[in-house]
Amino acid sequence: xxxxxxxxxxxxxxxxxxxxxxxxxxxxxxxxxxxxxxxxxxxxxxxxxxxxxxxxxxxxxxxxxxxxxxxxxxxxxxxxxxxxxxxxxxxxxxxxxxxxxxxxxxxxxxxxxxxxxxxxxxxxxxxxxxxxxxxxxxxxxxxxxxxxxxxxxxxxxxxxxxxxxxxxxxxxxxxxxxxxxxxxxxxxxxxxxxxxxxxxxxxxxxxxxxxxxxxxxxxxxxxxxxxxxxxxxxxxxxxxxxxxxxxxxxxxxxxxxxxxxxxxxxxxxxxxxxxxxxxxxxxxxxxxxxxxxxxxxxxxxxxxxxxxxxxxxxxxxxxxxxxxxxxxxxxxxxxxxxxxxxxxxxxxxxxxxxxxxxxxxxxxxxxxxxxxxxxxxxxxxxxxxxxxxxxxxxxxxxxxxxxxxxxxxxx
Amino acid sequence: xxxxxxxxxxxxxxxxxxxxxxxxxxxxxxxxxxxxxxxxxxxxxxxxxxxxxxxxxxxxxxxxxxxxxxxxxxxxxxxxxxxxxxxxxxxxxxxxxxxxxxxxxxxxxxxxxxx
Numbered sequence: 364x365x366x367x368x369x370x371x372x373x374x375x376x377x378x379x380x381x382x383x384x385x386x387x388x389x390x391x392x393x394x395x396x397x398x399x400x401x402x403x404x405x406x407x408x409x410x411x412x413x414x415x416x417x418x419x420x421x422x423x424x425x426x427x428x429x430x431x432x433x434x435x436x437x438x439x440x441x442x443x444x445x446x447x448x449x450x451x452x453x454x455x456x457x458x459x460x461x462x463x464x465x466x467x468x469x470x471x472x473x474x475x476x477x478x479x480x481x482x483x484x485x486x487x488x489x490x491x492x493x494x495x496x497x498x499x500x501x502x503x504x505x506x507x508x509x510x511x512x513x514x515x516x517x518x519x520x521x522x523x524x525x526x527x528x529x530x531x532x533x534x535x536x537x538x539x540x541x542x543x544x545x546x547x548x549x550x551x552x553x554x555x556x557x558x559x560x561x562x563x564x565x566x567x568x569x570x571x572x573x574x575x576x577x578x579x580x581x582x583x584x585x586x587x588x589x590x591x592x593x594x595x596x597x598x599x600x601x602x603x604x605x606x607x608x609x610x611x612x613x614x615x616x617x618x619x620x621x622x623x624x625x626x627x628x629x630x631x632x633x634x635x636x637x638x639x640x641x642x643x644x645x646x647x648x649x650x651x652x653x654x655x656x657x658x659x660x661x662x663x664x665x666x667x668x669x670x671x672x673x674x675x676x677x678x679x680x681x682x683x684x685x686x687x688x689x690x691x692x693x694x695x696x697x698x699x700x701x702x703x704x705x706x707x708x709x710x711x712x713x714x715x716x717x718x719x720x721x722x723x724x725x726x727x728x729x730x731x732x733x734x735x736x737x738x739x740x741x742x743x744x745x746x747x748x749x750x751x752x753x754x755x756x757x758x759x760x761x762x763x764x765x766x767x768x769x770x771x772x773x774x
Numbered sequence: 775x776x777x778x779x780x781x782x783x784x785x786x787x788x789x790x791x792x793x794x795x796x797x798x799x800x801x802x803x804x805x806x807x808x809x810x811x812x813x814x815x816x817x818x819x820x821x822x823x824x825x826x827x828x829x830x831x832x833x834x835x836x837x838x839x840x841x842x843x844x845x846x847x848x849x850x851x852x853x854x855x856x857x858x859x860x861x862x863x864x865x866x867x868x869x870x871x872x873x874x875x876x877x878x879x880x881x882x883x884x885x886x887x888x889x
Contacts, residue, residue, distance in 0.1 A: 491862060538884045539776050541861040549863075 379422035380507030385479035404429035601653040605663030608649035612669035615642035627763040679705040709737040725754035744771040777885035778865035784852025801875035820853035
């Protein structure tokens, strides 16, 4: 019906850009060509939907239109023989599927689309790409964020981000990074790269590594969206479900984590009424569901820790027991020490912290400062706060540490 | 199918102990036979140290001849294998095994497509 406005198209864009690019990439064998065709389809939608009304299946309409456009162009450009050859070089998928040129057939069914979305995800998170590039590509191609949005989220100039994406797509093409779901034997490694991308988006949304604001709500929302998409695509992978639970539980405290003046509020001081009860419930239910499978990986355990925190009063011994299940990386050991402080007191925790080495991170001196403060060793605490403040990249975290330091110095 | 260069980056300096070197050569030979059996192997070779290099530079229509490597570096191209495989994952799989056999870092680089 007429009266449809551009925001409808925008909503569909965010919702279905990734799946359309995924299908078209398989058909055309090239991500750039796929993106171009999908963008053309959306431009057509902006023109047509206000007149013709939104089609019953907007996402399917976009895929079909993009595919028809791409095929039209191939037909047009392949009238001359040399061009035809060039096209086949450019779109090798058509070598095996020349029938497409004459009959595009019905739109692909949901199972096939699901496989394409997985392929795209694994291509974006391929280990031959740098981790920061994997994140940017995933947000762009799977999440449908614009280059400007991604650049803004990671505080880099748009031109820098655009160049990073262009280079990544050029490498995928030149090096022939395959467009497929990895074989069973490689799946654990490859999956962990995909999960790491979502986790990185989530942590960056939760505590921005630099900038004024503590939270990047846009990135938190994107992490949840990607987490849900992964869980939908791989419902039988416990770590996938664990990761979704983790991002939901972390995000459930978003409103309580920042005071009205922008200050950070640590977990024990948060107003629980501000927690998002629906997200807490969903996260806890997912934790129970994946732990029942009896294959607790690091994301599930972290989610379980958050689930315990979401069920006050926190069972501190259970938190500590869960930390013991995690691989003892320095960051895990530091968080475990915080849990030890709650069970055995700050002196026991400090003894653990003093053995850790986490160069360039403000977290170690910040935890150390808090433990020293609780032990009444104020001069040492002040010095540790100074070290933490010097290393903290986020203005809200820095302000929080400055406040704590004043408390320690004044006590 | 596509061609990839598996380039072996080797530190400048004395060769490893004979026993170590012998093991590396045996492992690389076994790997080459596997590549050949799989139909992936195209060509391979080990290179002399860059001390044996001669560099030719075009200069005003003439060519300048200099003794020694193109660049002085801590590491140099010690040898390479060219494989013909379907995609990067297959090239990386051979590259990974070459790294383990040679105990050296391997750079996997795609050839431009032949037209």
